[in-house]
Amino acid sequence: MKASNWAFEALLAVTAVIFAYLIAQIFFFLPNAQLSAGGIAQKIFYFHFPSIFCGFFLSIFVCFAASAGYLTTGSDGVNSLARGAGDCAVAFGGVMLVSGMIWARRAWGIWWTWDPQLTTALLTVLIYLAIVILRAFSPDGTAERRFAAALGVLGAVNVPIIRYSVQKWGGNHPVVLRKGGAGLGDPAMLDALRIAFVAMALLCILFIWLRTDHHVLRSRLALIEEEALSRGAVDA
Amino acid sequence: MQTIEPAAPATPPSSSALPDGFVKVEGGASKQISETTSLMVAYSAIWLILMAFTFVTFRALRSLRAHAERADKAVRQLPPTPR
Numbered sequence: 001m002k003a004s005n006w007a008f009e010a011l012l013a014v015t016a017v018i019f020a021y022l023i024a025q026i027f028f029f030l031p032n033a034q035l036s037a038g039g040i041a042q043k044i045f046y047f048h049f050p051s052i053f054c055g056f057f058l059s060i061f062v063c064f065a066a067s068a069g070y071l072t073t074g075s076d077g078v079n080s081l082a083r084g085a086g087d088c089a090v091a092f093g094g095v096m097l098v099s100g101m102i103w104a105r106r107a108w109g110i111w112w113t114w115d116p117q118l119t120t121a122l123l124t125v126l127i128y129l130a131i132v133i134l135r136a137f138s139p140d141g142t143a144e145r146r147f148a149a150a151l152g153v154l155g156a157v158n159v160p161i162i163r164y165s166v167q168k169w170g171g172n173h174p175v176v177l178r179k180g181g182a183g184l185g186d187p188a189m190l191d192a193l194r195i196a197f198v199a200m201a202l203l204c205i206l207f208i209w210l211r212t213d214h215h216v217l218r219s220r221l222a223l224i225e226e227e228a229l230s231r232g233a234v235d236a
Numbered sequence: 237m238q239t240i241e242p243a244a245p246a247t248p249p250s251s252s253a254l255p256d257g258f259v260k261v262e263g264g265a266s267k268q269i270s271e272t273t274s275l276m277v278a279y280s281a282i283w284l285i286l287m288a289f290t291f292v293t294f295r296a297l298r299s300l301r302a303h304a305e306r307a308d309k310a311v312r313q314l315p316p317t318p319r
Binding site (some may be wrong): 038039040041043044047048051091094095098099102103105106108109110113172203207210211213214217218220221224225227228231232 | 269
């Protein structure tokens, strides 16, 4: 077995154990929140919040770093990493939006409102979706790669805007964990949230790993096909 | 299972008066979805997205690996590049 396979499987096993422990904690041991926070529906929080910080933002950060790396080095591997992280940003963005909407329907009585934080988050997901679509439907040339990498760098600028939009422009999002917030009320809730952060970060790393592998393989296949054509093959 | 009340805010609310709890939005639906339904639907949706992403990635990886192996073998059987 290759060392990378072994490392991947070990990480997968650790992530699965942490998720199992987290789910058991959430459903069997943690107290329910007060009714104004959604009561038992508040348990959505343990996936919604970490999916933003350790899924969506982490993927965006990796995509930003790898895109900047590609723009400076032009490395094929770094381009695959940027591409893989962009895919994951869209997936975790989807988790963030869907879980948020379901919770909003319960807590606010509506599926969606044009609150500054929600709007900026939606725009950021759309930017990364645009990168994924651009890369999927355009040829994999240097110009297209550089354009997608520039978008990957620019998309990351939205992260601090999402984070501070609620402080700057207000909105419906409650202040719970930030300065001046009400807090979670029970130390066990905060402990579970910490575990959820670790679990989601590990899941995000696994996903980025898988998607990067996928794009590395696609690049390799393109090179093989190019070589076959140069050696006179009609169909590789 | 016990229900926890929120802790008192660490500092008084700022001048921008951000909500520290959930406030119903005006014009929202009058009929509430039950807490349990919301929780179950949200968890199902979250896991559905994550599992679909995993499934699609694994399927694409498997097909790409097979394709790359076939192409690699075919290229090795080709005559060397004419010079």
